[in-house]
Amino acid sequence: MSGEKIRLNTEWLCDCGGCHVAIVDLHEKILQVLEDIAIQKCPVLTDVKDYPEADIGILTGSIRTEHDRHAALEMRKKCKTILAFGTCAVYGGLHGAGLAHSKEEIMDYVYKSTPTTRTDFIPGENITGLEHSVTPIDEVIDVDLYLPGCPPHAHYIFESLSALVAGKTPRAGQESVCAGCNRVMKKTDVTAIMESGEPVGDDDVCFLSQGAICLGSVTLDRCLVPCPNHGIMCTGCAGPTMQILTEPNHDIRTEVSDRMSRLTAIDRDSIMAHMEKSAKTHYAYAMATKMIGNKPTFLIHKWIADVEAGK
């Protein structure tokens, strides 16, 4: 492609930096992308301070501090199209699990309760204030496109960027992780939920059929399915499928319990109870989004309080 290059800004808010490394992980393909894109502001690669006018703005991370909020608003002002990139930007991400606790509770634990901390106060001078909770970016600014994933696989990043460069809307596949999994779902007579950490016997059979809790069926594929194809249960890092997000009375645990009880001899209620006891694990990536947080079936505070009280 010749002519004017597409101008790109990227900015990271509260995140781990992995989404920006993921862009570098386009490897050889990055040169192809760079032919058509002029990178302006990018926290890893360039020293541009302000927010220049841009065609595309990639925002990674969620909003944790006053600064994050300011940066998101500035990006919105200057970029024609905003792409919420990565699970943190779209759903709040893993540190969104902090939603389950008050800011004070987190601070007290980190600065007063850990065994190696010898001081007994909470820092507060000359640092930006933390907001009360973690917020996905579309609760603060309008977002045009969403690319969840922790981080999104290079395949999806390349697909999105090349579509945007060509002036097209990126294909947003709706497949779940199950669609790309090599394991076969089958009805079994398994009667017990597998304890966490136990190696799961058969590499060719669906985890759910074997009594192991895998979130593949409720998770959007933005990863090309590395986990179940390497012997690991899906933990839902790209966030829930549209079905989970849009059905008010369906959520992660109801769907998984339904499916697993059909595939095994384990009853639905005991799977539900089991998942509630480790709800923080199963909802870790997406609990900060209102699409999950506001569901009538989602009682995370109760579930966590029960677990922490040893019930």
Next chain:
Amino acid sequence: MSKTITIDPVTRIEGHARILLDCADDGSVNDAFFCVNELRGFERILVGMEASTMPQITARICGVCPTAHHLVAAKALDNAAGVKPPEAAQLLREFMYMGHFIHSHSLSLFVLAGPDLVFGLDGNMATQSIVGMVERDPDLSKKGLRLRSLGQKINETIGGRGIHPVTAVAGGISFRLSDGQFKKLQELTAEAVELVSELAEKTKKLLFALLDKNPALMEKLNSPSWYLGNVLEGKLNVYDGQLRPMDGDGVIKQEFGSSAYQEMMSERAVHTSYAKEVYLNLDGAEQLYRVGPLARVNVADGMETPLAQKMFEQFRGDFAAPNHNAVLQVYAKIIELVYACEKANEIINNPALRGETRVPADFRGGHGIAHIEAPRGTLIHEYDVDERGIVRAANMIIATQQNTAAINASLKEGANALLQSGDDEALLNSLEFIVRCYDPCLACSTHAMGRVPLDIVVARNGQTIRRLRRKYNA
């Protein structure tokens, strides 16, 4: 009347970190603070999650060193279960880790520090980036980026994914490599070994040229400190072994395992930062110490692989041991990069890699501590697991956190030397360079990497009296 000077890094870590100089009436610096402005609170968030997911969950603490968190969490769960993974699994984990080191050190050397090496410290800021570097020195840049890619592909093949790998579990590794994957990995590592020897020599030459041109770098930035790094039978090792402390005169102290870390280390909160400082409890006091490539090279007796050993000997011949100069972190990183490539090549050709990769590991009701050397220094994870397999308590000591006190000491030294000269540009350059030498990866609590362009706010009694910032061409 004392005055406070605040230096805000604006672009790459805007809002996340800042430098604060607390000045006395005579203009000297009482204290310097590198302030970290972000907190995610993982230690609290992890409580209540399934322990089995810790290797995947904690990788998300840092997108720059996810494999370090991934592996140390798996090691901590091994210890909680009281099992030793089979040899093939240990080798696969270490091999995955070598891929990660190749990626991380290449990123740091060629993408982040590269522009300084190629353009010098007084280069034009607008072109001083990897993009400018590709134009100026395409051969070095392209080969450096290629090496990074090879490392990340190794990490991805073993870890299931490169960023936030998933395959290390309590008791080993969750899958076995196919013959096709073995062959591919042998090709990748062979190419890495070939590339690295050329890149190492070239990078070393650039570093020496930079030092020749800026003799002040070798004279300043020499604050002595203690060091901590992992060794296995005396040699530098980043995956397995014992922690070896060394005092500022180079005296090696008793090695310890991470099970003793609670007695050996003290974390101290500071009022001006979300990152806690860490001190070593040795010789009856809390000792300021450093971790990372230079610390590891300082404490080690030698390297496990031939070319890295040769470079290690040259380093010891050229510079005093222990070496306190933060600029030489780059040299130490080159030695470790060579080591990682050679070690990866050694492991992939080890037939033991084809054995069983996993043993059952029941960590319920267990307590596990483990350490690893992250690219930027020692990393410790500790978990208390209840009878149902849920995390009840978690604690972590992060690499960059351990360097905070040393960064503050260097900043104080640098600022004192330059503040009274009134040369603001020199102050900006110097403090920025000091921070960059420590290569702080704040992703673990924030996410700063590499270059740290600065804003300076000079204030007296809370009132800003002037503001200085660099202008960049967009």
